[in-house]
Amino acid sequence: MESVLSFEPAAASSPARITRSITALDDLVHLEDAELRLLYESAKAPAVADLYGPLRGRMLAVPALPDVVTALPRAWARTHRFPWRGKTFSPRSSRDGEGINRVVSDRVALFRFTTAITPSRHDQKPALELDYDHASNPGFIRMIEDEVRTIAPGLWLGQAWLRVRGRKHFVLWFALTSAPH
Numbered sequence: 693m694e695s696v697l698s699f700e701p702a703a704a705s706s707p708a709r710i711t712r713s714i715t716a717l718d719d720l721v722h723l724e725d726a727e728l729r730l731l732y733e734s735a736k737a738p739a740v741a742d743l744y745g746p747l748r749g750r751m752l753a754v755p756a757l758p759d760v761v762t763a764l765p766r767a768w769a770r771t772h773r774f775p776w777r778g779k780t781f782s783p784r785s786s787r788d789g790e791g792i793n794r795v796v797s798d799r800v801a802l803f804r805f806t807t808a809i810t811p812s813r814h815d816q817k818p819a820l821e822l823d824y825d826h827a828s829n830p831g832f833i834r835m836i837e838d839e840v841r842t843i844a845p846g847l848w849l850g851q852a853w854l855r856v857r858g859r860k861h862f863v864l865w866f867a868l869t870s871a872p873h
Contacts, residue, residue, distance in 0.1 A: 715844045717750055717869045721770050725755035728865045729814075732849050735841035737809055737818035741783045743840070743848065743868070746794065749778035752865040778868060779822075781807065791822065803833045812839055813853050813860050822850075838866075846870040 714720065714731060723731070751769035768774050775795045783789035789807040794800070805822040812819040822838035837860065840850040848868045853860045 713844075715847065716871065717748065717847065717867050720752055720843075720849065720867050721750065723752065725753050725865070728753060728849065731843060732841055732851065733815060733817075735843050735849060738820050738840065738842045738848060740786060740789050740807055740809065740820065742842065743779075743781040743789075743791075743807070743820065744783060745870075746780045746798070747778050747848075747868040747870055749776060749866055749868050750774075751776065752867055754864040756861065756863045779805075783807075803829050805838070810839075812841075812851075813837070814839070814851060814862070820848075840868065843867075 720728070720731075751765070751774070754765070769776075777794040777796070777798045779791050779793050780801065781789055781791040787808060791805050791807060792801045793803045793805075795802055803824060804826050805824045806826070808821055808823070809818050810821040811817070819839040819841050822840070824836045824838075825834045835855045837853045837855065838850050839853070840848040843849045846869055850866045850868065851862060852864045852866060854863050855861075
């Protein structure tokens with residue numbers, strides 16, 4: 693069984709460290725950018741086949757924007773009324789796969805992506821990349837590159853990146869789980 697990552701928030705005089713169990717999506721929703729960063733850096737890349745079928749998703753934090761701008765969307769993302777429901781994955785081989793996002797109560801599938809293990813944009817360690825650069829996606833979606841790492845069995849932490857004028861910018865944190873709703 694994989695190790696379960698834990699987290700202890702930083703005191704004013706010491707750095708954050710991993711000590712408390714993070715085993716479910718709800719364990720992640722109140723963590724801030726620095727805390728999520730520490731978890732991500734401690735996590736391992738999943739095998740392509742580890743992410744299979746419909747996974748429930750949640751947007752966690754948007755460090756690219758000030759908290760005053762993101763507080764309401766983050767609170768909304770914690771509810772069952774948030775339009776993005778998650779992603780559905782279909783591995784094709786041990787090296788690659790494909791998937792699509794689910795929105796509006798899981799009834800609509802939009803924005804196809806392909807998957808492969810690649811070096812992370814964050815720290816160059818392995819991560820599962822979700823590449824949206826496909827002709828069937830609108831131009832603004834084709835600029836997105838997500839990546840995920842395993843936090844605990846059935847729980848993945850992800851980063852969304854945006855390509856703008858040839859440069860990649862980190863935009864937001866999200867999580868996926870295979871646990872039932």
